[in-house]
Amino acid sequence: MHHEPSSDEWRSWLRTSGPRFLLYARQQTRSESDAEDVLQDALVESWKRADGMPPDALVFATIRRRAIDLARSSDRRSVRELEAGAPDTECFLPDVEEREMQRTLEDAVKSLQPIYREVVTLKIWGGLTFQEIAETTGVPLNTAASRYRYALGGLRDILKGVVL
């Protein structure tokens, strides 16, 4: 018997944290429908495992594991190859005033290799610590931190003259 969220509690959690989880699910899957399936399963599983509102790190880790399971069950291509094919969806809220800047940033993030984009996503929009990122992605702490620095360096090169 686990803690059952009330309807309000569940919807409030979906409203506040759902967009960040969906962003990550989209990056980990190949299609919007896969992202939605993975997100739903991960949210429910995480809540049950935590016996209450789960920590964000657990949800991200569950999304990641379920996306890999889905990719493996879909076909035999390597998971990394599948991850590279993230769905082409509007992942961020449009900002009318800075539409051009936003598109440039988004394109720059998308151009990162999956392992770097993943760390940036978990750090910037997931709000995870490097320790949590390391546990979520299954890499050493130093590797997570260095990937993040490397990703920022790459973005800095791409966005030189635009943001800086």
Added chain:
Amino acid sequence: MSDHDPIEDALQKLRPSEIEPSLMARLSAARPRNEAPEKISAWREVLLRWLLPVATSACVAVGTFAVLERRRAHEPRDTPGSGGASAGSPVPVESQDYLVSARPIGIVVAPNQQPYRIMDVEWLEHETVRTDADGRAHHTATTRREVIPVALEIY
């Protein structure tokens, strides 16, 4: 890493897209729920806990009584003053029961939560008797019907 890295500041201005209403409805419907045990209404509880066990017991008692009566009716009656079986009375030498049919009637739950399957069972009794008078074997066949409770295994 500096807290004021312009790249990080710019990225943090991007806000993930809201969840579409259709997906929100789907996720809302997926809310984890405890699988509560089936709520048993009061009358159903009375039926399961008391009426059915009592009815079953009554059926078993009636069935047993009927069988005993039938057997008693087939028993050779001693004549007054004979002091036991008469010289020509048949002596059973062999008896075998064959299960003809077993039909489940239903399941009841005893007050101790032990479930029982109530079975309507029909037996065919083959009996061989021999009389002292002619020494020949005689075969008789009678049917017997019982209503019996069979305890179900619970885990």
